Amino acid sequence: MTSTILNSNVSLDTQSTRLLLVDDDASFRKLTARNFGRRGYEVQESGCGSDALGMIEKHDFEVVILDVSMPDMTGIEVLRHLDESNGDIEVIMLTGQTTVRTAVEAMKLGAIDYLVKPIEMDELIVVVEKAVKSGRLKREHRHLKAILQRSTPSFDMIGQSEAMHEVFRLIQRAGPTNKPILIQGESGTGKERVARALHQASLVADKPMVVINCAALSEHLLESELFGHEKGSFTGATAAKEGLFELADGGTLFIDEIGEMAGSLQAKMLRVLEDGSLRRVGSVKERKVNVRIISATNRDMQKEVDEGRFREDLFYRIDVMTLRVPPLRARADDIPNLIHHFAGEDWGITVQTLDAMKKYHWPGNVRQLINAIERAKILADDHTIHLKNLPPTISEAVSPSATQELATQELALQELALPNREGLVHQTETKPIHRDRLVTVLQQCEGNKARAARSLGISRRTLYRLLKKHGIAVDKTANRTTDHP
Template structure:
């Protein structure tokens, strides 16, 4: 069902207002009528209108004056001017004020509705463009991070604050939540943005190799050291060093890291010269460093040095209102297909019910897979990985008070979805596997709103 258009009419003639209430279809419009401009100005403060029909000739405040006042407000409403006295000068003045169109009374209802519809469509496009622009600004500022949930707004706010300083930042979050993106956003919004942003992952390196990567070595420091190598601390000078999975770092390396952070100096492996650097340190982990410090697996003094500002990244299951935004982002930026796809309601419902242990990274992979597998205009549950066949977290078995008919329908619907997945969306194969005729399968798909 299409959305009703929020419409207002302002005209000082009571007869015309009554006529509009009578002829404007309630199935298509939420209509409000006003007798003067002052009433419109009060109403516009409390409600957003899509389209306004404005009479030019009115006492106290005429239509042109009303339009001038409305245009000073930050509203997206499109206006159509109505008058019983056609005037080229008035029409030009109205159009200069941004009116969508200009009609003379009397006018046919079908003509009026056509103009209202077009004005409404322009308003919708204008609003979508503003939202898109805002999203692009957020993506640009926060390095592809997407979200409008309150938890992500708090993260963005903290990024803005810490970016202005050079203090260490500790980012805590589960795997796949986007910790590196937060680090990049802090760097990009800081006064170090034009300097290096260097990343090192502690989990992927042995203790000796990690130390070598961080601090470098002198020629002859060990058997294979045939030349001097600068470490990442040197390379990141005046920039940002992002140390990922800091909780995996061994205690001996932690001690050297702490000294480098506190003194802004270090020595290459095998060297005697102290090298001074100016590096902003950002670290990240999915571990509980407080617990690790208590158990002796992480230095308390290093934890306190790193934990000047902590940014806790929420898992995707705690910000599910961002899922639709993320899906749109992944689809718009995907390179796996040139065909424009749409998201089916059932597909989105399943995404919203899932708990996402792999967080945003898992969602991105699921969307990419669906785009590759999908054979129709819409992405459907059949395009989901087989893992999604399992019951969602928090699922409870139906109560025995539930009617048998409802239980059977739920079972039938789930069976059809499972068969569609296994047949990769091929409806002929799905019908054959379920021993249904194609026409009956299509009726069932429509009945259960499986796109």
């Protein structure tokens, strides 16, 4: 049963405030609903806990007035469900008789207050108004916090080049709009990372982001995954299943390789974008969803449209804004930082190897770079990546006639340390590090091995090897170096 009575005489802005009253006492519900309705609240009523939980799933209530003693489910059980699934609702507990234990349990589960019947209506009104204000303050705080996070984003992406700075700028501008975005870029450039950064910068960052790759599934399976299906709708459909549109409701759906989507699915996709409606496979029931769509492709989508492989109307729907991710060859300045990130702080790389990796054209982009680093780490003997540790396709492509010469030159040079936390690259030590210099630098760095390694332009692994070679023990607390006995 629902009663809605609006009145302009309200001290608190309650015109859009949804209040759910859960109590098995029908006369109490009627009296309470009338009083709050007169004050502008939109009141809905329920006489049992299970029914109340169903109503909460369908509607956004700001406050729930909840009786402890009910026949099918206690108020504490309902509160426990709310604590697990919906922490945004302010709950006020009511009971005919109270115990300290019950009150403490209710407060631990998130109830904002606990009142004992018989209840003075004026007192209940004051408590509800306090709950409304408390809930709105919490939501405002979260909103301001989200705005602050979006203004200073910490994307899980690496790049100091101009090309990547432009990507970051567009993410900050497009993220909060919640409009459909099309990400274009070659395979391996990190389009999914860009999509996650857009979601993180959006107004629904606290909601789910669901990912699907159109190229990985057949047309039939892709339809079932996106739109869901009913039991018995096809062979093997032993139970009804929600689709990804439904799972992403309120959040973001990232559709990778959208250019691979079959024409029949493009039509269903268009309808969702136009009015938020969909039907599960095998169902005639219309379902409504509110989803932000981010798509990605490595194809020229305008060409796909011109040649009739992709619907023009759908293209314009998903392409409100295009964000292009540059290939790795266009951001070679980012390669040292990428190596540092994916190899780890304890790994070094020689000058020639870094130079070769910066000159290589990287057709597989960042994904290929990661694989090359992992291979090199397996083959390296001393926590330092050498040219010989890279796949032949990379080392030979730099300069086929000079590959052997580069490998020979490496043996005569010291390692180049990877970028430090500030993103700086140390200079190469072109002369052998003698014992006296090693001791002097260690003393200047007060025995701090990490600082000494940075000062010498070598990796910590190399420093440890030199200490062992020269028989030097470092006593950091005494600020001195001694010979090993």
